[in-house]
Amino acid sequence: MLGGYPQAMADATTEPIAKACVACGRTMRWRKKWERSWDEVRYCSAACRRRGVRQVDRELEAAIVRLLGCRARSATICPDEAAKSVGDAGWRLLREPARAAARRLQAEGRVVITQDGRTVDPSTAKGPIRVRRA
């Protein structure tokens, strides 16, 4: 057993399944240069490797879960609400980190990210997103 996929798939010539960057939560597509190290690849970019996941990022994840827990099962929140609850006056600096936190939670299957009420792929979604419980 390699990584999270069956040996049969690892032996096949098909690409391994995509996985999420541990920092930004965006989907990483397999690349040839990762052929030998795919199981160890955790970050989509040098920027994500440098930034990593900080204490404030975990606080944003917790804020999203907490805010959703206070609402109806099907209610949505804006990631900005988590940024405001964690960042106080400086919350605008946390807007993108809050979106990344939502993407990480989505990659873990804990939340769903929507736009105009429809589930979207947060790796490519542009514009405002909403988050609801999975």
Ligand SMILES: [Zn+2]
């Ligand atoms: Zn990344």
